[in-house]
Amino acid sequence: MATYDDAQQNRVQVLRGIIIGRWFLIIGLGVLGVVHTIADIALISLQPRQFLYLFAVPIVYNSVYTIILQRPSEKLSPGLLRVLSFLQVALDQILFTFVIYFTGGVESVGFILYFFPVLAATVLYSDIQIITLAILNIAWYSMLITFEYARVIPHYARFSDDIALFGNAEATLANTMSVNLILLFTAMFAVFVNRIIHQREFEITIERDKVRTILNSLEDGIIMLDQRGRVLLMNPPARDLLRLYGHFEGPKLHVHDFPDTYAAVISAINAQTEKKLFGQEVLLNDGENQYHIEVDSIPILATDGHPVGWVKVLHDVTREKELDEIKSDFISVAAHQLRTPLAALKWFFKIMQDGDAGRVTKRQKELLEQAYDRNNEVIEIVNNLLDISEIEEGRFPYDFEEGTIQETVDHVLEAAKSEAQRRDITVAFDKQVDELPVISMDKQKIRMAIQNLVDNAVKYSPKGETVTVTAGIKNNRLMVTVSDTGIGIPKDEQKQIFSKFFRGHNAKEWATTGSGLGLYIVKNIVQKHRGQIWFESKQNQGTTFYLSFPIREQ
Numbered sequence: 001m002a003t004y005d006d007a008q009q010n011r012v013q014v015l016r017g018i019i020i021g022r023w024f025l026i027i028g029l030g031v032l033g034v035v036h037t038i039a040d041i042a043l044i045s046l047q048p049r050q051f052l053y054l055f056a057v058p059i060v061y062n063s064v065y066t067i068i069l070q071r072p073s074e075k076l077s078p079g080l081l082r083v084l085s086f087l088q089v090a091l092d093q094i095l096f097t098f099v100i101y102f103t104g105g106v107e108s109v110g111f112i113l114y115f116f117p118v119l120a121a122t123v124l125y126s127d128i129q130i131i132t133l134a135i136l137n138i139a140w141y142s143m144l145i146t147f148e149y150a151r152v153i154p155h156y157a158r159f160s161d162d163i164a165l166f167g168n169a170e171a172t173l174a175n176t177m178s179v180n181l182i183l184l185f186t187a188m189f190a191v192f193v194n195r196i197i198h199q200r201e202f203e204i205t206i207e208r209d210k211v212r213t214i215l216n217s218l219e220d221g222i223i224m225l226d227q228r229g230r231v232l233l234m235n236p237p238a239r240d241l242l243r244l245y246g247h248f249e250g251p252k253l254h255v256h257d258f259p260d261t262y263a264a265v266i267s268a269i270n271a272q273t274e275k276k277l278f279g280q281e282v283l284l285n286d287g288e289n290q291y292h293i294e295v296d297s298i299p300i301l302a303t304d305g306h307p308v309g310w311v312k313v314l315h316d317v318t319r320e321k322e323l324d325e326i327k328s329d330f331i332s333v334a335a336h337q338l339r340t341p342l343a344a345l346k347w348f349f350k351i352m353q354d355g356d357a358g359r360v361t362k363r364q365k366e367l368l369e370q371a372y373d374r375n376n377e378v379i380e381i382v383n384n385l386l387d388i389s390e391i392e393e394g395r396f397p398y399d400f401e402e403g404t405i406q407e408t409v410d411h412v413l414e415a416a417k418s419e420a421q422r423r424d425i426t427v428a429f430d431k432q433v434d435e436l437p438v439i440s441m442d443k444q445k446i447r448m449a450i451q452n453l454v455d456n457a458v459k460y461s462p463k464g465e466t467v468t469v470t471a472g473i474k475n476n477r478l479m480v481t482v483s484d485t486g487i488g489i490p491k492d493e494q495k496q497i498f499s500k501f502f503r504g505h506n507a508k509e510w511a512t513t514g515s516g517l518g519l520y521i522v523k524n525i526v527q528k529h530r531g532q533i534w535f536e537s538k539q540n541q542g543t544t545f546y547l548s549f550p551i552r553e554q
């Protein structure tokens with residue numbers, strides 16, 4: 001629904017527009033009067049004093065309107081606006097009747113001026129009011145001509161030569177009828193235009209209200225700014241966040257109007273970004289609480305590509321942040337607590353397995369072997385959890401040096417051998433260039449990444465298959481691939497494959513153990529090396545992972 005405020009503001013704006021229009025009209029009429037007088041071609045009867053009155057009166061009342069309407073629209077009462085709207089038309093009609101009278105009455109073409117009040121009425125009044133106004137206008141004009149004809153009032157001739165119109169009953173009647181009919185038709189046309197204007201206004205209001213309703217019902221704060229950074233719209237969540245209440249739209253948000261702790265968020269809101277900018281994180285402290293706010297900045301572009309405004313989306317991520325921190329803390333504490341007893345278990349199993357704690361039967365040895373392997377898997381998961389909490393806290397250490405991945409790949413293949421043999425899988429290396437290029441890398445982390453991919457390829461392949469690792473140069477980057485002909489990744493799950501804890505449903509059936517943490521860590525490592533990772537996969541046909549890294553400039 002259009003608010004009362006909107007209607008009031010619209011009316012004030014229309015009135016201001018009409019007043020400006022009237023200033024132009026007054027200047028135009030003044031110039032016309034001066035030219036006519038100087039050129040001495042007409043208006044011979046218009047005395048300088050009359051001319052001055054006709055010129056001064058509208059200046060006075062238009063000045064009064066201007067002064068009144070200079071006040072901010074919320075300070076103008078609806079009653080005052082109604083009176084002003086009425087006067088806009090009524091005073092002009094009376095004034096123009098006088099102009100017509102003094103510029104020749106029936107001979108005058110001043111009736112053209114009557115169109116100005118009709119125009120004003122078109123935007124200010126309803127249909128019935130426009131027609132009433134036209135009838136009133138016709139009455140003024142007819143009265144003037146009748147009084148003049150009947151010599152109740154003296155006739156001011158327009159031309160020095162008698163053009164035989166005044167006093168000629170037939171011509172006067174014809175003239176008056178024509179003018180009156182034109183006035184009536186114009187009013188009818190105005191009604192028609194008025195309806196179109198109102199229809200458009202209605203449609204625009206509905207559209208705007210729809211947008212407002214949607215924006216107001218969003219949980220995120222939305223602020224729309226114009227080219228100069230002035231606020232065009234601000235929904236309630238945005239106001240709540242900035243503690244801005246009451247009628248606000250209009251001004252710019254200035255940093256110094258807010259407490260210091262709001263500076264970051266206000267600057268992010270005011271930033272006139274050329275491109276879309278998502279997830280800019282800022283802290284806001286309102287004295288009681290601290291909020292983590294994400295600010296998205298979306299420029300509204302003109303056809304030439306220049307920003308003409310901005311939509312700013314404020315998203316309160318405090319709760320998510322807190323939950324994330326709690327989760328990370330929990331993982332970190334739990335993993336640290338588990339690591340020591342698990343390491344001890346590993347050692348105990350080894351001692352027992354080796355017979356150092358007394359003789360074990362063949363069956364016991366088998367069980368101890370299984371326990372040892374399972375324990376190792378749990379250690380692996382705990383290590384992954386620790387890596388993840390370090391990654392998320394930004395503490396995952398990197399130690400970059402220059403080198404080739406030759407040695408790393410050799411180590412990985414060596415380490416994968418025993419598990420591969422156990423599963424009857426061949427792991428092959430296809431080096432596609434004589435010399436592998438030098439890259440900047442953390443050897444241990446790159447090894448961890450490639451190892452993870454190779455382990456997965458072995459783990460998710462049926463017996464007898466081959467896993468191939470290749471290394472070469474493509475598009476001036478080092479390209480490493482790890483491919484298998486295993487179970488593949490179902491199409492509908494491919495998007496989630498790099499997410500934390502995600503495991504494909506076929507992978508879960510194929511191998512019960514697994515944490516879903518490996519690829520998340522791999523992706524992080526690759527990105528830290530300014531590399532890219534992607535894959536191609538078809539369920540039941542196999543998977544190829546691609547890693548590409550920038551080569552050190554020669």
Ligand code: ADP
Pocket residue numbers: 452456457460484486487488489497502503504505507508513514515516517518519520543
């Ligand atoms: P995990 O292997 O412990 O489940 P990862 O993070 O290493 O966790 O892998 C996540 C998921 O990606 C796996 O559960 C599996 O669904 C899928 N995946 C990864 N590599 C392969 C592969 N070579 N073949 C088939 N699926 C794979």
